[in-house]
Structure formats: C-alpha cells, structure tokens
Amino acid sequence: xxxxxxxxxxxxxxxxxxxxxxxxxxxxxxxxxxxxxxxxxxxxxxxxxxxxxxxxxxxxxxxxxxxxxxxxxxxxxxxxxxxxxxxxxxxxxxxxxxxxxxxxxxxxxxxxxxxxxxxxxxxxxxxxxxxxxxxxxxxxxxxxxxxxxxxxxxxxxxxxxxxxxxxxxxxxxxxxxxxxxxxxxxxxxxxxxxxxxxxxxxxxxxxxxxxxxxxxxxxxxxxxxxxxxxxxxxxxxxxxxxxxxxxxxxxxxxxxxxx
Amino acid sequence: xxxxxxxxxxxxxxxxxxxxxxxxxxxxxxxxxxxxxxxxxxxxxxxxxxxxxxxxxxxxxxxxxxxxxxxxxxxxxxxxxxxxxxxxxxxxxxxxxxxxxxxxxxxxxxxxxxxxxxxxxxxxxxxxxxxxxxxxxxxxxxxxxxxxxxxxxxxxxxxxxxxxxxxxxxxxxxxxxxxxxxxxxxxxxxxxxxxxxxxxxxxxxxxxxxxxxxxxxxxxxxxxxxxxxxxxxxxxxxxxxxxxxxxxxxxxxxxxxxxxxxxxxxxxxxxxxxxxxxxxxxxxxxxxxxxxxxxxxxxxxxxxxxxxxxxxxxxxxxxxxxxxxxxxxxxxxxxxxxxxxxxxxxxxxxxxxxxxxxxxxxxxxxxxxxxxxxxxxxxxxxxxxxxxxxxxxxxxxxxxxxxxxxxxxxxxxxxxxxxxxxxxxxxxxxxxxxxxxxxxxxxxxxxxxxxxxxxxxxxxxxxxxxxxxxxxxxxxxxxxxxxxxxxxxxxxxxxxxxxxxxxxxxxxxxxxxxxxxxxxxxxxxxxxxxxxxxxxxxxxxxxxxxxxxxxxxxxxxxxxxxxxxxxxxxxxxxxxxxxxxx
Ligand SMILES: Cc1cc2nc3c(=O)[nH]c(=O)nc-3n(C[C@H](O)[C@H](O)[C@H](O)COP(=O)(O)OP(=O)(O)OC[C@H]3O[C@@H](n4cnc5c(N)ncnc54)[C@H](O)[C@@H]3O)c2cc1C
Ligand SMILES: Cc1cc2nc3c(=O)[nH]c(=O)nc-3n(C[C@H](O)[C@H](O)[C@H](O)COP(=O)(O)OP(=O)(O)OC[C@H]3O[C@@H](n4cnc5c(N)ncnc54)[C@H](O)[C@@H]3O)c2cc1C
Numbered sequence: 001x002x003x004x005x006x007x008x009x010x011x012x013x014x015x016x017x018x019x020x021x022x023x024x025x026x027x028x029x030x031x032x033x034x035x036x037x038x039x040x041x042x043x044x045x046x047x048x049x050x051x052x053x054x055x056x057x058x059x060x061x062x063x064x065x066x067x068x069x070x071x072x073x074x075x076x077x078x079x080x081x082x083x084x085x086x087x088x089x090x091x092x093x094x095x096x097x098x099x100x101x102x103x104x105x106x107x108x109x110x111x112x113x114x115x116x117x118x119x120x121x122x123x124x125x126x127x128x129x130x131x132x133x134x135x136x137x138x139x140x141x142x143x144x145x146x147x148x149x150x151x152x153x154x155x156x157x158x159x160x161x162x163x164x165x166x167x168x169x170x171x172x173x174x175x176x177x178x179x180x181x182x183x184x185x186x187x188x189x190x191x192x193x194x195x196x197x198x199x200x201x202x203x204x205x206x207x208x209x210x211x212x213x214x215x216x217x218x219x220x221x222x223x224x225x226x227x228x229x230x231x232x233x234x235x236x237x238x239x240x241x242x243x244x245x246x247x248x249x250x251x252x253x254x255x256x257x258x259x
Numbered sequence: 260x261x262x263x264x265x266x267x268x269x270x271x272x273x274x275x276x277x278x279x280x281x282x283x284x285x286x287x288x289x290x291x292x293x294x295x296x297x298x299x300x301x302x303x304x305x306x307x308x309x310x311x312x313x314x315x316x317x318x319x320x321x322x323x324x325x326x327x328x329x330x331x332x333x334x335x336x337x338x339x340x341x342x343x344x345x346x347x348x349x350x351x352x353x354x355x356x357x358x359x360x361x362x363x364x365x366x367x368x369x370x371x372x373x374x375x376x377x378x379x380x381x382x383x384x385x386x387x388x389x390x391x392x393x394x395x396x397x398x399x400x401x402x403x404x405x406x407x408x409x410x411x412x413x414x415x416x417x418x419x420x421x422x423x424x425x426x427x428x429x430x431x432x433x434x435x436x437x438x439x440x441x442x443x444x445x446x447x448x449x450x451x452x453x454x455x456x457x458x459x460x461x462x463x464x465x466x467x468x469x470x471x472x473x474x475x476x477x478x479x480x481x482x483x484x485x486x487x488x489x490x491x492x493x494x495x496x497x498x499x500x501x502x503x504x505x506x507x508x509x510x511x512x513x514x515x516x517x518x519x520x521x522x523x524x525x526x527x528x529x530x531x532x533x534x535x536x537x538x539x540x541x542x543x544x545x546x547x548x549x550x551x552x553x554x555x556x557x558x559x560x561x562x563x564x565x566x567x568x569x570x571x572x573x574x575x576x577x578x579x580x581x582x583x584x585x586x587x588x589x590x591x592x593x594x595x596x597x598x599x600x601x602x603x604x605x606x607x608x609x610x611x612x613x614x615x616x617x618x619x620x621x622x623x624x625x626x627x628x629x630x631x632x633x634x635x636x637x638x639x640x641x642x643x644x645x646x647x648x649x650x651x652x653x654x655x656x657x658x659x660x661x662x663x664x665x666x667x668x669x670x671x672x673x674x675x676x677x678x679x680x681x682x683x684x685x686x687x688x689x690x691x692x693x694x695x696x697x698x699x700x701x702x703x704x705x706x707x708x709x710x711x712x713x714x715x716x717x718x719x720x721x722x723x724x725x726x727x728x729x730x731x732x733x734x735x736x737x738x739x740x741x742x743x744x745x746x747x748x749x750x751x752x753x754x755x756x757x758x759x760x761x762x763x764x765x766x767x768x769x770x771x772x773x774x775x776x777x778x779x780x781x782x783x784x785x786x787x788x789x790x791x792x793x794x795x796x797x798x799x800x801x802x803x804x805x806x807x808x809x810x811x812x813x814x815x816x817x818x819x820x821x822x823x824x825x826x827x828x829x830x831x832x833x834x835x836x837x838x839x840x841x
Contacts, residue, residue, distance in 0.1 A: 014260045076299060186307055189348030189361050192299045196291060 001055030001149065004111040005046045005079065006102060006132075007039040009063050009070040010122040017122065023217060024224035025092050026122055028064060035070045038117025040077075040184035041177050045147055046115050047078045048182065053149055056080045058109070062090060062101055068200070075195035076187035082200035083109070089205050092217025095123070099131030101215060105208050107136055111172060113154060118143055118176040129176040139169035145180040262305060263568040264313065264377035265561060268800060269613060270301070270370055273620050277793040280624065283364050286631050290362075297367055304371040307347060311340040312378035319381045319515025320681050324461065326507050331460045331517055337382050338463055344375075344386055345415030352390065355397065358409050365550065366623035369557050373619075377561035380685050381515030385418050385458045391551060392419025392470050396489070399535045399543045408468055408489060418464040422453040422471040422490075422521065423544065429455070430698050432541065433481040437473040437523065439488055439531055448528030449473055449490050452505070452520065455692075459519030460492070460504040467492040469502065471523065471531060472540050479538065487540030488531035490523065501529045512684030549642055552650035553622045555693045560615035562686035563657025566664035566679055567608040574601055574667055595667070604667055608660035610807040610815065614783045615653040617790050622649045637718045644707040644715035645782065647699040652779040654689035654696065661686050700771035703778065705764070708755055716755065723748050723785045730788050736805065740788050740812045747781050747819055754823050769834045770826055777822035784816045 011017055015031030035043075046057045059074040061067050062085040071082040085105055093101065106114055114136075119126035133140030144156035145164060152171050157164040159178050187195075205212050213219060239248045253259045261267075274280040275294070284292055315336030324333040344350070353368040354360025375383035393412040396405055411417040428434040437451025449471060453459070460467065469490045478484030494500045505520040523529040535543055574596035581590055582597065595601045625642045632638050661683040665672035672679050690696045708716050723744065730741035758767045758774070787808045794804035 072295075072299065186343065186347050187299070187303055188346065189300065189303075189351065192296060192303065193292075193361065195299070196293075196296060 001050065001053050001112045002110065003046045003050055003055060003057050004060050004106055004109070004114045005039070005042050005057060005074065006060050006106075006114065006116050006128075007043065007070055007074055008036045008061060008117075008120050008122075009033040009067040010036045010120055013037065013121055019224070019227050023092060024227060025217065028066075033066055033069060035073050036117055036120045036122075038119060038121075038177070038179060039070075039074075040117075041179060041181050042115045042117045043074045043077055043079060044182045044184040045144075045175075045177050046113075047185070049113070049147065049149055055112075058083060058111070060102065060105060061085070062093075062098060062105075064091075068202075071200055072195050073187065075198045075200070076191040077185055078191055079198075081198055084200060084202045085205075085208055086202060087205040089212050089216050092220060093215050094220040094222050095125045095127050095131060096221055097215045097219055099128050099135055101205075101208070101210055102128070103132045103135035104210055105203065106132065108208070113149065113171060114138075114174045115147075116174070116176040118178050129174055133174035136172075136174065138172055138174050140174045140176075141167045141169050142176040144175050144177045147175060147177070147181070262309065263572055264305075264308065264565045265373055266564070266568070267301070267305065269616060270620075272794075272800070272804075273617055273790070274366070274370070277617070277790055278366075278620060278624050280364070280366060283366070283624070283627055283631060288362075288631055289364060292363070300363075300367070301370065301374075303347060304349075304374040307343055307349075308374040308378035308383075311343045312375055312382055315340065315382070315515075316379040317678065317681065319379060320512075320685075321675070323509070323514045324507060324517045326460075326504060330462055331504065331507065333461050333463060333517065334515055337385070337515060340379070340382050341385060341415055341463060344383075345413075350386065350390070350413040350415050354390075354393065354409075354413060358397065358405065359413050364624075365626040366620055369553065369619065369623040372554065373557050373561040373564075376558040377565040379515070380558060380562065381513045384513065384516040385461070385463060386415070387554070388421060388458050389415070389417075389419040389468075391421060391547065391554075392468060395470060395543060395547060396534070398546060399487075400489075404489065404532065404534070411466070412468060416464060417466045417468050417491075418458060418461070419468040419470065420456050420458050421544075422456050422459075422469050424455045425452055426454040426520070430695060432472065432485070435472055435474065435485065437471065439473040439475050439486060439533075440528075441475065447473075447475075447488060447531040447533060448524060449488060449531040450524035450528055452522055454520050455508065456519045456521050457516055459517060459521050461517050465493075469521075470534070470544075472544065473531070475537050482541050484538055485540045486537045487534040487543050489534060490529050490531040494530060501526050511687060512681065513688055549622075549646045550626055552646050552693055552699075553619060553626070555689050556615070556622075556649040556651075556653045557619045559653035559657045559686055559689040560612060560619055562682050562689075563608070563615060563653065563660035564612040566657075566661040566682045566686075567605070567612045569679055569682075570608065570664035570667040571596075571605055574605060577669075579669075601667060604663040606807065606810045607814070608663045609803070610787070610811045611653075611656040611660045613790075613804070613807055614787055614811065615657045617786045618645075618649055618652060618783060621786060622646070640711070640715040640718045641722065643710065644703070644719050647694075647703040647707060647775065648779045648782050650693060651690065651696050651699040651775055652783060654686075655776070655779075656783075658683065658686045658690070696775070697772055700775035701768060704755075704758070704771045704774045705768050709759065713755075716752070719782075720748060720752060723781075726785055726789045726792070729792055733792060736809060737788060737791050740784075740791065740808065743812050743816060744781070744784055744788055747784070747816060747823075750820075750823050751778060751781050754826050757827060758829070765834060766829060766831050769829075769831050773822050773825055777819040777826070780815060780819045784811055787811045 011031035012034050018027040018030050020027045050057050057079040058081045059071055059079045060083045061071055071084050116129040130140050141156045143159045145159040146157040148155045154173050155168045158167045319334050322334050324331055351360030353363045389412050393409050396409055412419050425435050439447040439449050441447055471488045471490045472485050474484055475486055491500055492502050501524050503522045505522050508518040575594055577595050578592040579595050622645050625638050628638045629635055664679040668677055668679055671677045727741045727745055730737035791805055791808040794801040
C-alpha cells in the first residue's frame with residue numbers, strides 16, 4: 001500500500017504570530033517552524049498502517065525552503081520518502097490554490113491513501129483535505145479518530161459531538177485525522193541519522209507541471225483587507241467584596257456574555 | 260514557550276559561534292553527522308526531557324522510592340520515562356556502532372545529558388550510571404563480556420551501577436575491604452558491603468549490572484591492590500546472586516534515584532567476573548574519570564541553569580514594591596525584575612550558569628580533541644588541569660545560582676510548592692560525590708599543577724595568554740578585561756610557585772580549597788573573556804553576554820585577590836591549630 005501524508009510547517013505554537021506589513025501574509029521567518037501538531041498524528045497513523053499492512057509512506061509538503069525541516073522530521077519518525085514543493089510563486093496561496101497544487105502532486109504519484117491532519121494551527125481553515133479529495137475525485141473520510149484498512153476499503157470512526165460515526169470508503173481515499181487517534185512517536189536516534197539518506201524530491205511549480213496563474217497571492221480568492229495588532233491587555237476589573245462579591249461577579253459574567 | 264530548563268540559543272552560540280564544534284562534525288571520525296542532524300538530536304533530547312522527565316521531577320521528590328523488605332518500588336513515572344529514552348536510542352549515545360551504539364562527539368552527548376539532568380536528575384541518573392558502566396566494559400571487558408552485558412545496557416533491559424564506596428571508605432578508596440576469591444571455574448566469589456550505591460536496587464530492569472571494586476587475597480595494600488568485577492544482581496538462570504539490599508539511604512535531594520547499602524555474598528557468595536587484570540581495577544575505574552567529573556560539572560550547570568531560567572521568568576511576572584524613587588503609594592507595583600537588587604541576583608546567576616556551561620563545553624570539546632585534535636599532548640595536559648575545576652566550580656557557583664533563585668522567589672521559593680528549593684537540594688550533591696570539593700582541591704594543587712614539572716599549568720597559562728592578546732587587539736572593554744586578567748594570571752603563577760617553593764607538601768596543601776576556588780574564578784574569567792570576544796553581534800543576546808562578562812570582571816574576579824593573599828601568606832592556620840580550640 002502506498003500512503004501519502006500531507007504535512008505543513010507552521011510557526012511554533014507558543015510564538016506570537018505576526019502578519020507581514022508588505023503583503024499581509026503570515027511572517028514565517030519571525031518564529032521557529034515546527035510540524036503542525038495534528039500532522040504528527042497523521043504521520044503516526046500512516047506509519048502504523050504501513051507497519052500493519054505493509055507498504056510505503058511518502059510525506060508531501062508545500063512550503064518555503066525551511067519546510068524541508070518538517071519533511072526531515074517525518075522521515076526521522078519513519079516515513080520512507082519525501083516530496084517538497086517549493087517555489088517563490090507559491091507564496092500567498094490560499095486554501096484553493098494549496099489544494100490545487102497538492103492534488104496535482106498527489107495525482108501524479110498514485111497513492112492508495114492520503115492522510116491529513118484535520119487542521120493547521122496557523123490558518124485553521126480545516127478545508128484543504130476536503131478540497132484535495134474533491135479535486136482528485138476521491139472519497140473523503142474526515143475527522144477520523146480510528147482508521148482501519150481492509151483490502152480495498154478504509155473504515156474510520158468519524159469523531160462527532162455525540163461520539164462517533166462509522167464511515168467506510170473504497171480505496172483510494174483521503175482521510176483526515178483528529179488528535180484522539182493515536183500518540184505520535186518520537187523520532188529515534190537511528191531514525192534521525194537515517195532521515196538524511198532517504199530520498200526527498202524537491203519540486204518547483206514548473207517541475208510539478210502546475211499553472212502558475214492559479215497560485216500565489218494574486219490568484220487568491222480571499223484577501224486580507226486590513227489588520228491591526230491585538231490591543232495590549234487592558235487593566236482588569238477589581239471587584240471589592242462587601243458581602244456582595246458573588247453577585248457582582250455574576251453580573252460581570254452576564255455582562256460579558258460568559259453566562 | 261521557550262524552555263525553562265536550558266537555553267538552546269546559548270548552547271548553539273557556544274557550540275557554533277564560540278567553539279569549533281563545526282570543524283569536529285566535519286571530520287571523518289563522525290561520518291555524515293552534520294549540524295542539521297545534531298540539531299534534530301538536540302530537539303529530540305529537549306522534547307523527551309520535557310515531556311517524559313520534567314513531568315515527574317516533583318513527584319520523584321515527594322514520593323521517594325520505598326522498600327518493603329523484599330522489593331524496592333520507585334515512582335511509577337520513572338519506568339515509562341526510561342522506556343522512551345531507550346526506545347529513542349539514547350542508551351547507545353557515543354557508543355560504538357558495533358554494539359548497537361551511535362558514535363557522537365562527547366561534547367554533543369554532554370549537551371544531550373544536560374537536558375535530561377535539568378529536567379529530572381534522579382530519573383536520568385539510572386541511565387547515566389548505566390552508560391558509564393557500559394563505557395567502562397567497552398574499554399576493558401573481554402569480547403565475551405561486552406557481548407553478554409553491553410547490548411542489554413544499551414537497550415535499557417539491564418541497568419548498571421558503580422560500586423566503589425564502602426561505609427568506612429569514601430574519599431579513601433584504598434581502604435576498601437570487600438573481598439573477591441577466585442573459584443576453580445575462573446569466576447570469583449564477592450563478599451562485602453557497598454555504601455551509597457546509586458541505582459543499587461529497583462524494579463526497573465530485568466537485571467542490574469554492578470561494577471564492584473574488591474580485593475583478592477594477598478593483594479598489595481593501597482590503591483594498587485584493588486580489582487574490578489562485574490557482579491549481576493541475578494545469575495544467568497534468573498536466581499539471586501546473593502546481592503541484598505540492607506537499606507535505602509534517605510537523601511536531601513535526587514530522591515527519585517535509589518541510593519543503597521548493598522551486602523554482597525552474605526550467603527554463598529556473589530558470583531563476580533574479573534574485568535581486565537587483578538589489582539588494576541582502580542585504574543580502569545579512573546580511566547573515565549575526566550569525563551565522569553565533567554559529567555558531574557555539567558549536571559551542576561544544568562541544575563543551576565534551570566534555577567536561573569525559573570527565577571528570571573518569575574521576576575518578570577511577580578509585582579512587588581515600587582521604584583525606590585516612587586512617591587505615590589497608589590502607583591502600581593512593579594515586577595521585581597525592575598529592582599536593582601533582583602537584577603543583581605539574576606545577573607550573578609547568569610554569569611555563573613552561562614560561565615559554567617562555557618567551561619563544561621570547552622572541556623567536553625577537549626575530550627574530543629584528544630582523539631581528533633592536532634596537539635593531543637597539550638590537550639591532555641589542559642584537560643587534566645581543568646578537570647577538577649570543571650567538577651567543582653559549577654558544584655559551588657551553579658549551586659549559588661540555585662540559592663539566588665530561591666531568594667528571587669522570596670517566601671514562595673522556600674516552599675515545596677515551587678520548584679527552586681528542590682533544584683538547590685538536587686544540586687547540593689555535586690560537591691560531594693565523584694571526589695568531594697576538598698579532594699578536587701588536593702588533586703588540582705597536589706597533582707595537576709605539579710605534574711610533568713608544571714607542564715599542565717604552562718599550557719593553561721599559554722591559552723589564557725592567547726585570549727588576552729586577542730582581547731587587547733580588540734580594544735574597548737575586552738582590552739580592559741584582558742588587563743584585569745593579566746594581573747591575576749601573573750599572581751596565580753607566582754602564588755603557585757611560592758606554595759611549592761620549599762616542596763613541603765603539608766604547608767603547600769594547607770589551603771588547597773582556597774587555591775581551587777581562586778584558580779576556578781581565574782579560569783572562568785578567562786573563558787568569559789573568550790566568550791565576550793565571540794559575542795560581537797547587536798542582538799540583545801550578545802549584549803547580555805557582554806554584560807555578564809562585565810559583571811564577572813568587576814564583581815567576581817576581584818574576589819581572587821584576597822584568596823591569593825591568604826595563600827601567599829602561607830600562615831598554615833589550619834595545619835597548626837590545636838583541635839582543642841573547637
Ligand atoms: C547521593 C550519593 C550518591 C552516591 N553514589 C555513589 C555511587 O553510585 N557509587 C559509589 O561508589 N559511591 C557513591 N557515593 C559515594 C560518594 O562518592 C562518597 O560519599 C564520597 O566519595 C565521599 O565519601 P564519604 O561520604 O565517605 O565522605 P568522607 O570521605 O568521610 O569525607 C568526609 C569529609 O572529609 C573530607 N576528607 C576526606 N578525606 C580527606 C582527605 N584525605 N583530605 C582532606 N579532606 C578529606 C571530605 O572532603 C569530606 O568533606 C554517593 C554518595 C552520595 C551522597
Ligand atoms: C517559612 C516562612 C514563614 C513566614 N512567617 C511569616 C509570619 O509568621 N508572618 C508574616 O506576616 N509573614 C511570614 N512570612 C512571610 C515573609 O515575611 C515573606 O515571605 C517575605 O517578607 C518576602 O515576601 P514575599 O515572599 O512576598 O517575596 P517578595 O516580596 O515577592 O520578594 C521576592 C524577591 O523580590 C525582592 N524584592 C521585593 N521587593 C523589593 C524591593 N522593593 N526592592 C528590592 N527587592 C525587592 C525580594 O528581596 C525577593 O528577593 C513567612 C515566610 C516564610 C517563607
């Protein structure tokens with residue numbers, strides 16, 4: 001079985017995120033980059049499926065030069081190979097453009113299963129897996145908290161507010177996973193050393209046969225009209241208890257629409 | 260959040276902007292190990308230390324290991340931490356690939372160790388002792404012994420210990436009395452008591468591999484009559500090897516690491532396997548001594564560093580008091596980091612822990628340069644003379660940083676709800692084990708300074724002089740610091756010569772600890788000057804380095820003057836006094 005995992009490098013979760021003044025996109029240089037947390041679960045699930053059913057795991061990412069670190073991280077966890085789409089003209093791509101680029105790269109490589117994390121911590125759109133599935137014309141089974149592959153079928157438990165739904169699809173298919181699905185492994189020493197030797201295909205837009213007109217900020221269907229820094233923390237409200245502290249707090253919470 | 264255990268930025272600055280680590284990585288010895296790979300390894304160490312070790316550091320302290328007369332039970336969080344550590348492959352760090360290890364410069368494995376020490380010195384202690392044990396067997400064991408004992412220790416299925424001390428023999432190992440008798444089958448039967456054995460018993464591994472110092476019948480008295488044995492807790496058939504736990508010691512700190520009085524061979528004798536030759540055991544044990552002592556110094560730095568980072572974090576968020584000039588009692592209180600006195604404590608701590616880290620990494624790289632450098636002879640001399648300082652300076656001054664951290668936290672620092680008092684207790688051991696502070700002083704002044712007619716001291720002085728010249732060339736504050744160091748270096752050499760002028764050992768060594776502490780401060784001042792020369796950038800980080808250097812030169816280095824005065828006076832105060840005065 002040939003499994004693709006799509007991973008994204010995002011700014012370290014603790015770091016304060018900034019938008020760039022020039023083009024209102026996320027300033028990716030301002031903070032350390034890490035693998036999007038949910039994508040670690042996706043990599044882990046792909047590795048488990050490959051270990052259980054036999055097969056190969058390929059990590060796919062689109063991102064600037066340093067996103068290569070994230071590919072290497074997945075390789076050090078145990079993935080077999082990587083594909084890194086990197087090109088200046090990709091900068092500023094929205095979810096539609098991203099899904100177009102990823103779908104083309106994936107389509108050219110014939111995977112049985114494509115696994116995503118269900119959202120990234122930077123943009124939090126949660127739509128790329130669905131868009132990619134649509135573009136590939138494949139069934140999408142999303143928000144998986146459990147995945148089983150049996151012959152030509154994938155069966156998942158789809159996390160819901162009330163528990164989960166059992167959902168099945170024919171392979172090839174696109175799956176997105178939630179945090180509950182597993183506990184991602186740490187890379188190992190040997191994995192880290194081996195990662196350097198694993199094949200990584202680095203592709204430009206031209207290499208991937210993409211139409212540059214559909215990519216980047218100019219092609220984006222969404223625009224940031226304006227933005228402002230978060231206001232500094234305002235002074236708190238001090239409630240002095242004169243026997244009515246509880247009532248005052250309740251009033252405050254109601255005013256703020258917390259209750 | 261950036262880690263409160265250790266500063267990755269500082270580590271990388273020292274490794275790559277200050278020291279020539281890059282050159283080492285590029286050398287053939289480490290194949291295709293490169294900076295990128297090392298970065299990934301350090302990421303892994305930081306993450307594992309944070310997730311699996313720091314998570315139960317406090318629990319380890321409050322829920323000590325227990326002994327019910329049969330088995331020892333350690334905190335339930337220890338086993339999963341060690342499992343993750345071994346699964347990731349840390350057990351094979353810097354071990355030969357032939358036994359399943361991963362070759363790695365010593366300076367890198369030292370940094371990796373510091374992440375774990377800072378996170379949880381007790382839990383990581385089990386693995387550190389195991390690695391020391393396995394390293395020793397790699398150096399002196401037979402191929403059969405290596406095959407039998409080392410791979411399970413790399414995988415963490417067996418854990419190891421070092422059994423040197425006895426109740427009556429700690430600093431003075433020549434007085435150990437544990438006996439070993441040769442059997443017709445070539446094995447030995449070991450009988451005796453070993454005290455203070457870290458990791459001596461627990462429920463964490465399939466077997467425990469003790470390395471035990473003992474005497475064979477008729478062995479010469481003193482250090483030349485000590486042999487080294489492998490003594491497992493369990494025999495090959497799984498039965499007891501007659502090693503029994505007489506009791507657990509209840510320690511001030513590092514409580515999660517069991518510390519045991521072990522009785523060997525009370526019944527039919529413990530089966531032991533000789534390592535190397537009879538009567539050579541102490542030499543084998545001490546072969547790794549430089550590294551072991553640098554390891555202790557590194558652990559002390561790690562503990563002090565974590566204390567400093569916690570105090571810094573606290574000081575930024577604790578509002579208390581107003582600026583001394585403030586008149587309005589209703590003005591909001593300021594974070595304590597704005598008070599000059601709190602800044603004093605933070606800057607002193609920064610100078611201690613960052614200076615300590617520089618010292619340990621410098622020495623760590625010397626260990627690597629013994630193998631790969633151009634001038635192994637000078638490197639060896641330098642390493643010999645710096646080792647007692649690398650062990651004792653951080654044990655004293657990074658502990659002082661832990662003390663400052665308690666003070667910065669105020670009353671909260673004195674409670675067990677906050678982590679800083681535990682760090683102080685955990686760190687306090689480092690001046691005691693692996694040769695006490697006083698023993699390090701005797702080693703420095705009694706052996707290292709005089710070895711090869713003072714050759715080691717000369718190499719040290721040359722290196723300092725080279726830094727001084729560069730600093731003079733740089734001008735500005737480094738040049739001023741160079742001047743301050745020049746006079747102390749001169750004084751250090753004069754006092755050393757004066758102490759040994761009449762070759763009277765007793766009076767030369769009468770104040771050896773003062774000597775150790777003075778020379779330690781001179782050495783760290785030298786390293787701060789060298790670091791200052793590398794910290795030329797505009798970022799706050801570099802400004803911080805330069806300021807810490809300024810602190811060290813104006814507030815710390817002058818302290819050595821009164822110490823050298825005391826030494827120069829050679830008044831033999833302690834030697835001559837009559838015990839009745841106490
Ligand atoms: C928590 C802990 C863990 C340990 N782990 C291990 C272990 O795993 N394996 C092991 O073998 N040992 C271990 N030790 C033992 C440790 O190495 C000894 O405690 C240490 O060497 C000091 O020996 P001692 O305690 O007998 O003190 P002593 O030797 O009695 O020293 C007491 C004091 O006298 C001073 N002194 C002694 N002799 C001299 C001298 N000749 N000149 C000047 N001053 C002197 C010392 O500096 C010290 O201040 C551990 C100890 C502790 C506390
Ligand atoms: C075991 C214990 C028993 C105690 N018993 C009592 C008791 O019986 N009754 C009682 O009333 N209190 C008691 N205390 C409280 C004790 O007096 C306070 O802890 C102490 O005054 C410090 O205050 P703090 O802990 O709030 O620290 P903070 O005031 O927050 O101080 C933290 C750090 O900031 C520094 N700092 C604070 N303000 C300034 C400033 N303006 N300029 C320079 N540096 C500053 C401090 O020196 C300290 O290093 C006790 C505390 C302890 C730990």
